[in-house]
Amino acid sequence: MGTRASKRLGKRRQGRTFGWWAAQGQFAPVRLSTSFFRKTFCLAIAFCCAWTVTVAPQNTAPFKLRETIPLPGVEGRIDHFALDASGERLFVCALGNNTVEVLDLRKGERIHSITGLGAPQGIVYIPELDRLFVANDKGGIFKIYDGKSFQQISELNFEDDADNVRYEDTTKRIYVGFGSGGIAIVNAQDGKQISSIKLSGHPEAFELEKNGKRIFVNVPNARNVAVIDQDKGAVTATWKTDLAFGNFPMALDERNHRLFVGCRIPSKLVVLNTDSGTVVAKIDISGDPDEVFYDSKRHRIYAVCGAGKIDIIEQTDPNNYRRSSETETAIGARTGLFVPELDALFIAVPHHGSQQAEVRVYHVE
Known part of the structure; x- marks a missing residue:
């Protein structure tokens, strides 16, 4: 949809800042046993691991x-x-x-x-x-x-x-x-x-190429993605989603020739190559996905899931993806608009x- 961004709404945006603190200590030279160093080293490693697991998701939530x-x-x-x-x-x-x-x-x-x-x-x-x-x-x-x-x-x-x-x-x-x-x-x-x-079954989400003549359609009852040629007015190919079914939401990265398909059984984000129809990646996501959006500016995919989460998947390159973080919403909150x-x-x-x-x-x- 070609729309103009609202200036007034844009003015209401707010940024996010983070504060970090660090403790400092002084140490006097004393003679300590080897066992003390081993215990101290293990405790330090455990502390660092626990700190990383707890804090990192907060730092990446967008x-x-x-x-x-x-x-x-x-x-x-x-x-x-x-x-x-x-x-x-x-x-x-x-x-x-x-x-x-x-x-x-x-x-x-x-x-x-x-x-x-x-x-x-x-x-x-x-x-x-x-x-x-x-x-x-x-x-x-x-x-x-x-x-x-x-x-x-x-x-x-x-x-x-x-x-x-x-x-x-x-x-x-x-x-x-x-x-x-x-x-x-x-x-x-x-x-x-x-x-x-x-089509061979009820269509769910579908995407139209802007620089081409194809329409990609999720047909979950047929367990495939149908590819329509608009000039022919007919389906010219069907693509499988590698044993992930219940394919409802969809998004398109046309520049990189990638199609993102959200599946519910099991809950996966399946990435397809739109040149060949082959699966290039599968990523675990939260349950009951019903909306998928591609953020081309930040190279991210947002999966809105009825389990009460928005999953954020980072696109490293067209073939590599990483689920980086999630945002808690509410049970049943599975639709929206980016x-x-x-x-x-x-x-x-x-x-x-x-x-x-x-x-x-x-x-x-």
Whole structure:
């Protein structure tokens, strides 16, 4: 999504500083036994190891919680987000609540709820049209709203499980995953369906090449990643994920020809070479991943996991990766939106026990 970073929101960023202290001592020359030196050396090694394990993760954690925006009355799962950067608004698919929550990022509060939806899952906002496009699970209804009044303009019926949505700004086309196996292509200008591409199972996350004609699609029921050639309008290859299944989230590093696939069974980040489809790396991650983002500026991957953690994986080079740290969130907090222009990561936290529904805004350092 081509968006402009908000100046006002950017001014609210804060950096992080750390203070370090060291103790100094004086020693007098005394005669000590060999056994004393052995014991002292062992204790020193043990102390250093314990200090390293405890402190190092704190030094590498790249997220700082900047703000929490409450969502009173919102129940159930929360799915995907969309951003209006110039208007400083965040749109949140409250799937279990059958609403889209509209947040004012300047005020740090909810300003509107779009009701009458059927388990909204995917969403995209197109600033030049000032329109909001929402994909619903129930009935597969794809609804189009005016971005100011939030009045419904039109809708398309994909019959079942309209899910992830992507927008390609050069062609002005919207891509919608739906049903038991399809991606619909919609003209953003008039809201009419152009065509659809058949898949072997329900599509989850997918990514479009910006400098190519391919679409990479997670198809977990088929246990593969489907590769679509847009010129042919068909799947031209399928790639396996090396015995890691439940492939739901995805991110693309197009420059380095790498595709990042989050798998749940077992919990792994699988890295694929987009030239060959081969697996180049597998990294352990936390449970229930549902969102993966690639930070090209910092060469990191962020895996947002329902186990209550954001995992940070460092990209040393295109073939080498290291899980460097994690940030605790909340149980069920598995969706969000990374906005590199703002150095911000938005995380959805659902109502669970004493934890109320909210959106957490993290500054990425």
